[in-house]
Amino acid sequence: MKSVVKKIGNIFRNFGESVAKGNLWVKLSLIIMGAGYLGVGQVAKAVLMTVVEAVFVLYMLLVGVPYLSKFGTLGTVQYESIFNFQTMKNEVNNYDHSFMILLFGVITIILIVAFLCIYIANMIYVYTLQKRKEQGIAINSFKKDLRSLFNERFHITILALPVLGVVIFTIVPLIIMIAVAFTNYDQNHMPPASLFTWTGVDNFKDLITTSTTITFGYSFGKVIVWTFVWAFFATFTTYFGGILMAKFINNPKTKVQKLWRTLFVVTIAVPQFVSLLLVRYFFANTGIVNTICSQIGVTDFLTKIGLVREGLGYIPFLSSPGWAHFMIIMINIWVGVPYQMLIATGVLMNIPNDLMESAKIDGASSFQIFKSITMPYMLFVTGPSLITQFIGNINNFNVIYLLTQDVYKTTDQLLANSSAKEVDLLVTWLFRLTSEQYNYKMASVIGCVVFVICAIFTLIAFRRMTAGDKEESFQ
Amino acid sequence: MMKKVVKPVIRHLVLALLAVIWLIPIVWLLATSFSSYQGINISHFFPEKFTFNNYLMLFGAADTVAQFPRWFMNTFLIAIFTCIISTCFVLMVAYATSCMRFKARKPLMNVGIILGMFPGVLSMIAVYFVLKSIGLTNSHFGMVLVYSAGSGLGYLIAKGFFDTIPVSLREAAKLEGASEATIFTKIVIPLSGPIIVYTVISSFLSPWMDFVYAKLILNSGISTDWTVAIGLYNMLDRSLINTYFSRFCAGGVLVSIPISALFVIMQKFYVEGVTGGSVKG
Numbered sequence: 001m002k003s004v005v006k007k008i009g010n011i012f013r014n015f016g017e018s019v020a021k022g023n024l025w026v027k028l029s030l031i032i033m034g035a036g037y038l039g040v041g042q043v044a045k046a047v048l049m050t051v052v053e054a055v056f057v058l059y060m061l062l063v064g065v066p067y068l069s070k071f072g073t074l075g076t077v078q079y080e081s082i083f084n085f086q087t088m089k090n091e092v093n094n095y096d097h098s099f100m101i102l103l104f105g106v107i108t109i110i111l112i113v114a115f116l117c118i119y120i121a122n123m124i125y126v127y128t129l130q131k132r133k134e135q136g137i138a139i140n141s142f143k144k145d146l147r148s149l150f151n152e153r154f155h156i157t158i159l160a161l162p163v164l165g166v167v168i169f170t171i172v173p174l175i176i177m178i179a180v181a182f183t184n185y186d187q188n189h190m191p192p193a194s195l196f197t198w199t200g201v202d203n204f205k206d207l208i209t210t211s212t213t214i215t216f217g218y219s220f221g222k223v224i225v226w227t228f229v230w231a232f233f234a235t236f237t238t239y240f241g242g243i244l245m246a247k248f249i250n251n252p253k254t255k256v257q258k259l260w261r262t263l264f265v266v267t268i269a270v271p272q273f274v275s276l277l278l279v280r281y282f283f284a285n286t287g288i289v290n291t292i293c294s295q296i297g298v299t300d301f302l303t304k305i306g307l308v309r310e311g312l313g314y315i316p317f318l319s320s321p322g323w324a325h326f327m328i329i330m331i332n333i334w335v336g337v338p339y340q341m342l343i344a345t346g347v348l349m350n351i352p353n354d355l356m357e358s359a360k361i362d363g364a365s366s367f368q369i370f371k372s373i374t375m376p377y378m379l380f381v382t383g384p385s386l387i388t389q390f391i392g393n394i395n396n397f398n399v400i401y402l403l404t405q406d407v408y409k410t411t412d413q414l415l416a417n418s419s420a421k422e423v424d425l426l427v428t429w430l431f432r433l434t435s436e437q438y439n440y441k442m443a444s445v446i447g448c449v450v451f452v453i454c455a456i457f458t459l460i461a462f463r464r465m466t467a468g469d470k471e472e473s474f475q
Numbered sequence: 476m477m478k479k480v481v482k483p484v485i486r487h488l489v490l491a492l493l494a495v496i497w498l499i500p501i502v503w504l505l506a507t508s509f510s511s512y513q514g515i516n517i518s519h520f521f522p523e524k525f526t527f528n529n530y531l532m533l534f535g536a537a538d539t540v541a542q543f544p545r546w547f548m549n550t551f552l553i554a555i556f557t558c559i560i561s562t563c564f565v566l567m568v569a570y571a572t573s574c575m576r577f578k579a580r581k582p583l584m585n586v587g588i589i590l591g592m593f594p595g596v597l598s599m600i601a602v603y604f605v606l607k608s609i610g611l612t613n614s615h616f617g618m619v620l621v622y623s624a625g626s627g628l629g630y631l632i633a634k635g636f637f638d639t640i641p642v643s644l645r646e647a648a649k650l651e652g653a654s655e656a657t658i659f660t661k662i663v664i665p666l667s668g669p670i671i672v673y674t675v676i677s678s679f680l681s682p683w684m685d686f687v688y689a690k691l692i693l694n695s696g697i698s699t700d701w702t703v704a705i706g707l708y709n710m711l712d713r714s715l716i717n718t719y720f721s722r723f724c725a726g727g728v729l730v731s732i733p734i735s736a737l738f739v740i741m742q743k744f745y746v747e748g749v750t751g752g753s754v755k756g
Binding site: 099100103147150151152153154155157158159161162163165166168169170171172173174176177180245248249251253254255260262263264265266267268269270271272273274275277278279281282284286287288290291292334338397398401402406430431434435440443444447458459462 | 483
């Protein structure tokens, strides 16, 4: 942390020094960025930098400043459409589009920061060019500079587009989402027809209040508890299930190992939206499993011992709270174990054989070997990916949404008021708030919560992954 | 002696039982896709009458609900473009981080790891906003952008592979006067066949497997715009399911065949990827 502060300090000191000690050309670069290059005779670069500056100024004047000036209010002019009898057409006033103001506001701020960085770097660079000229060191021609983009500075060329993609489609959306959480953007405030504005932390307060009109607090508590319960069980059942299955199949006593492995892999090769939707109808209230269960008397038996409500006549596999929770975790085992089996197979093959051999010679039972050698080794190699999987399960949209959408109806009025269900994860709740209720503000607040949860776990995983050379610790 | 016979039999019986459990839904999918009854058959596991009709109807009789050939084409095109862009991005980032040394390398990689861990689902509403404001919702170009823009973050596996290419090769080329660009295209790329295959397949598969983004972005309700996932999902609408369920199964089988084939090829790289990345960090 300290070194970062120091580095930034250094940059500003260099900038100051460049301004103070630079010659006239360098000083002129404060206003016209290309000037410094003219001083050392680099016309092409001078033009290029000046054009960059001009484009930025033009952008700021035409787009940046108008949007940024409304950023504080997110617009004040309401959309109005008046029918003009002379032209027989609807005429729309020059209204403010709150979302565009938000979006371009954020983009403009990012551009300003980027431009400032270029500006400072430019000053420092121009000054070093001046010093070089004074000392008589050769200065790269523009052609040489261009060529260096394919040689020693090739990384700039090949990283530019991927980084740009990540900025536009990952970083900007995250910032926008966080910003929307502090506004009242919802069904009643949909641009362009109406405006939305900043509301501070009201939405966050709503998320933890339970009253006669707002039930988000109640739902949030239920949903987040289930999210963690689900993530815990989904991660560990598939993890250990996969290891056990891999051990079982890879045992030398098992014949035709490849065939068994392929049989299980077939199930994950089918896309989830096919297999999960299918399973949903498989276990439907009037589905084939229920028919078979009632024919062989399972339904009656379960009714008798109280697991199925009296008079229901079917097993509510995916439509009543307890059953659905249980079934979702079970079906997830079906989906997830083959994946883990594949990974575990790869890892198990790498366990140093001499470890096993020596343990056997010392008289260890196979359970002892599993407990003291196989598991520690597995945990060591797949530990970080276990945390990644946990995060993945917190956000496991597919399994929950495909299994319960349209099938599961909540009877809890408090949950229904905030359009949540007992089986919802934070992300599926967020998704339905967005796509069905257009309640963007609350969806964004939930997004922020998920973001924080992910960030905490990510940092834990990240510290483990970069903790240095732990490779030796197992041996 | 008895014990020696019984034990392996039990072992294989257990495996067979597990395999049956795992395959039941797949068998049901296959069986229903040949069913002459168009809705969900709830009284029998296997259909009473088998027919090819569902497959023929998928291709022959496209109506406003079922446009299977069209969806297949849409998804295929999206997948091809996604695949090209993603593969380029991944290879470029992997080369820069593995074979080149520059000041921002470590910080960039750290930021990459952190961003890569945030699941895509999280930022989807905001991505939707961004696409909407530039008018790219309900467009296949928008879908390609969504699938491929962030793909550079998935560079770790390719980087791990590039790390294993001997440094001496690159140094020799440098002594001969080759630029980094030449080394990248003429030496490193030709040596990384397996990892290119892996990247190509995995990025080709993502549009076929994805459901969330397609549902969010292609929301106009015009069935000719859809991808396979959305189209098949729509067949299960309450009002349609009784006439389209067996066709849904037929469509599911048709999509699964090419995907499974690609998946099996990719499978062995997949294992290396997950475990390899964790050790190198």
